Amino acid sequence: MNNDLILLGHGSGGRLSHQLLDELIIPQLSSVPVSGQNDAALLNIGGIKLAFSTDSYVVDPVFFPGGNIGDLAVNGTVNDLAMMGARPLCLSVGLILEEGFSKAELAKILASMREAADAAGVAIVTGDTKVVPKGKGDRIFINTSGIGAVEHNLHIDGASAQVGDKVIVNGCIGDHGIAVLSAREGLEIDSGIQSDSAPLNGLVADLLPLGPALHVLRDPTRGGVATTLKEIALQSGVTIMLDEKSLPVNPGVKGVCSILGLDPLYVANEGKLLAFVAPDQAEVALARMRRHPLGKDAAIIGEVTETSAGKVQMETLVGGVRGVEMLAGEQLPRIC
Amino acid sequence: MNYSDSFRDKELVQGLARRIAELTKGLSKPLVFMEVCGTHTMAIYQFGLRSLLPPEVKLISGPGCPVCVTPNSYLDRAIALCRLPDVIITSFGDMLRVPGSSSSLMEERAKGADIRVVYSPLDAVQLAAKNPAKRVVFLGVGFETTAPTIAGSIMAAKAQGLTNYFVLASHKTMPQPMAILSADPELQVDGYICPAHVSAIIGADAYRFLCEEYKVPCVVTGFEPTDVLQGVEMLVRQALAGESKVEIQYSRVVRWEGNAKAQAMLADVFTPFDAPWRGIGVLPGSGLRIADKYAHFDAEVAIPVQVEELKEHKGCLCGEILKGKVSPFDCPLFGGKCTPESPVGACMVSSEGTCAAAFKYGR
Numbered sequence: 015m016n017n018d019l020i021l022l023g024h025g026s027g028g029r030l031s032h033q034l035l036d037e038l039i040i041p042q043l044s045s046v047p048v049s050g051q052n053d054a055a056l057l058n059i060g061g062i063k064l065a066f067s068t069d070s071y072v073v074d075p076v077f078f079p080g081g082n083i084g085d086l087a088v089n090g091t092v093n094d095l096a097m098m099g100a101r102p103l104c105l106s107v108g109l110i111l112e113e114g115f116s117k118a119e120l121a122k123i124l125a126s127m128r129e130a131a132d133a134a135g136v137a138i139v140t141g142d143t144k145v146v147p148k149g150k151g152d153r154i155f156i157n158t159s160g161i162g163a164v165e166h167n168l169h170i171d172g173a174s175a176q177v178g179d180k181v182i183v184n185g186c187i188g189d190h191g192i193a194v195l196s197a198r199e200g201l202e203i204d205s206g207i208q209s210d211s212a213p214l215n216g217l218v219a220d221l222l223p224l225g226p227a228l229h230v231l232r233d234p235t236r237g238g239v240a241t242t243l244k245e246i247a248l249q250s251g252v253t254i255m256l257d258e259k260s261l262p263v264n265p266g267v268k269g270v271c272s273i274l275g276l277d278p279l280y281v282a283n284e285g286k287l288l289a290f291v292a293p294d295q296a297e298v299a300l301a302r303m304r305r306h307p308l309g310k311d312a313a314i315i316g317e318v319t320e321t322s323a324g325k326v327q328m329e330t331l332v333g334g335v336r337g338v339e340m341l342a343g344e345q346l347p348r349i350c
Numbered sequence: 351m352n353y354s355d356s357f358r359d360k361e362l363v364q365g366l367a368r369r370i371a372e373l374t375k376g377l378s379k380p381l382v383f384m385e386v387c388g389t390h391t392m393a394i395y396q397f398g399l400r401s402l403l404p405p406e407v408k409l410i411s412g413p414g415c416p417v418c419v420t421p422n423s424y425l426d427r428a429i430a431l432c433r434l435p436d437v438i439i440t441s442f443g444d445m446l447r448v449p450g451s452s453s454s455l456m457e458e459r460a461k462g463a464d465i466r467v468v469y470s471p472l473d474a475v476q477l478a479a480k481n482p483a484k485r486v487v488f489l490g491v492g493f494e495t496t497a498p499t500i501a502g503s504i505m506a507a508k509a510q511g512l513t514n515y516f517v518l519a520s521h522k523t524m525p526q527p528m529a530i531l532s533a534d535p536e537l538q539v540d541g542y543i544c545p546a547h548v549s550a551i552i553g554a555d556a557y558r559f560l561c562e563e564y565k566v567p568c569v570v571t572g573f574e575p576t577d578v579l580q581g582v583e584m585l586v587r588q589a590l591a592g593e594s595k596v597e598i599q600y601s602r603v604v605r606w607e608g609n610a611k612a613q614a615m616l617a618d619v620f621t622p623f624d625a626p627w628r629g630i631g632v633l634p635g636s637g638l639r640i641a642d643k644y645a646h647f648d649a650e651v652a653i654p655v656q657v658e659e660l661k662e663h664k665g666c667l668c669g670e671i672l673k674g675k676v677s678p679f680d681c682p683l684f685g686g687k688c689t690p691e692s693p694v695g696a697c698m699v700s701s702e703g704t705c706a707a708a709f710k711y712g713r
Contacts, residue, residue, distance in 0.1 A: 019460040
């Protein structure tokens with residue numbers, strides 16, 4: 015095999031992405047291995063604590079049920095900051111447009127960016143626009159970077175999960191991935207599923223009063239809940255036991271997944287977070303989440319059972335136990 | 351509770367598991383049952399069913415994943431085709447990562463080949479209609495469940511008068527490899543969990559000769575956890591009573607005679623041939639090639655191309671794994687040199703492959 019080529023799977027957020035980061039990108043650019051990385055960098059500048067994050071958006075199709083690339087680009091970076099417990103302050107926006115892209119569509123995308131930024135309470139303060147020749151890009155790509163204020167002294171970190179912690183998710187999993195997939199050319203399933211794209215900073219603000227009982231916050235985007243939990247298990251050196259029957263999954267998502275041979279645990283989310291909370295505060299955290307509009311379907315989906323090299327297991331619906339691994343390669347449809 | 355949930359009922363499943371444990375308690379040698387369908391392989395791992403069964407019952411996986419049994423030579427031909435400038439390759443997704451002798455379709459796509467994942471062969475026919483200057487080749491891989499849809503695509507292309515739609519066919523048919531496995535003295539199979547949807551097409555009668563010639567119990571079994579465990583219980587009861595007959599557990603779908611319409615389509619479009627199975631070899635009458643009267647739709651006939659020399663991957667135990675002789679964990683490459691993102695053997699590629707399932711769920 016030719017190992018020189020970048021494959022689509024390198025962008026899946028799963029094992030290949032980790033390999034690319036660990037073997038090529040991080041060694042060249044940084045000293046922190048990816049296993050020690052979080053959604054945003056924490057900076058201390060003259061005593062002021064900031065979170066800093068960046069993300070690029072290449073979603074296809076650009077418009078999908080429940081959103082478009084514009085609100086996704088704002089919410090995604092807002093959420094990366096929020097997962098550090100930071101209060102998002104401002105964003106930059108880089109637009110890469112393909113020659114021939116429609117101004118009317120661009121206007122729609124910008125309007126949703128503005129709306130999403132207002133909803134999240136962040137300002138878009140700087141930006142850049144480039145145009146590439148027709149065929150050298152795909153309609154529109156967006157990069158956003160963001161800065162947030164860290165106003166707490168907690169150690170909210172992927173490496174902070176502790177034995178006994180309860181794992182809480184704020185609602186149904188897999189909506190975004192299925193909404194995008196359903197709108198893709200050649201598939202066009204009328205699933206009725208809307209993307210869950212949403213800013214999570216408000217929900218996080220409601221969780222911060224839990225104080226030191228709040229150990230990990232992470233948004234399970236590409237690679238889904240399974241990949242994110244495996245990352246946390248590895249970072250913290252623990253075993254996480256999931257309970258399949260308590261996983262909230264929209265019936266429409268379940269249906270599309272079973273037609274296409276996908277597992278909702280690996281499908282992307284854009285408005286979900288996983289919180290690891292000390293057991294004595296778990297019910298309080300759950301109640302706080304459920305009071306927030308983005309957390310009304312929140313559920314405890316598992317717990318940290320022991321220290322280990324980093325394992326995720328799941329008690330299945332029928333009481334069996336199986337392992338849960340990171341997404342490998344791209345998520346592919348079934349063959350028979 | 352909806353319809354499918356009722357087949358995943360925890361109490362029912364655990365009750366079945368208890369009954370199997372009671373029936374087999376104290377057996378000196380475990381009963382070994384083989385499933386020969388990738389969807390069973392996945393279901394067994396996905397629901398953790400092995401962890402519910404007593405040590406007296408062992409489930410092993412046979413050659414039931416169509417991608418996994420597709421030989422290197424087929425991939426090499428597909429790769430040679432995709433390098434032609436006017437060819438669009440269409441395929442179900444799993445085929446893209448399967449390594450051929452020196453490349454894979456995913457690698458060729460990264461280099462610029464036009465390779466598209468479709469969800470139905472009819473999408474490939476549509477693509478051909480929209481791109482008259484291109485030759486659209488569909489990679490026809492699969493058992494009797496997939497083959498009728500591909501036969502249908504050839505019929506549709508014919509009806510539309512398309513001359514730029516082709517199928518590279520490597521279909522496999524089911525009962526034959528089970529006979530080879532049953533005759534293998536190294537392999538002790540006490541019963542077959544027969545495929546669910548393959549059997550819906552070919553009918554449960556297709557397995558009778560196995561019971562008669564090899565004295566091995568066969569139960570056509572569905573894919574839900576209660577189906578699988580009920581199928582296992584039926585196999586246990588037959589094995590303990592010294593019986594060997596065909597039974598249908600999956601009676602809500604499968605009939606003794608199968609689906610006559612699908613069988614007629616297969617008979618019209620395809621001809622049985624001696625197909626090569628990865629790791630097993632050429633099995634007489636175990637595959638379907640495109641019939642002569644449809645030869646102009648057969649990519650192998652209609653698009654001549656130079657195919658590279660065949661190279662097998664050293665150290666890969668896919669062949670032994672496909673025969674159920676060793677488990678993925680026994681392969682020295684498993685999880686090290688061979689992982690889902692850089693698979694050495696096909697069993698690690700397809701989501702229904704034994705190694706991929708073991709990697710994802712089994713550790």
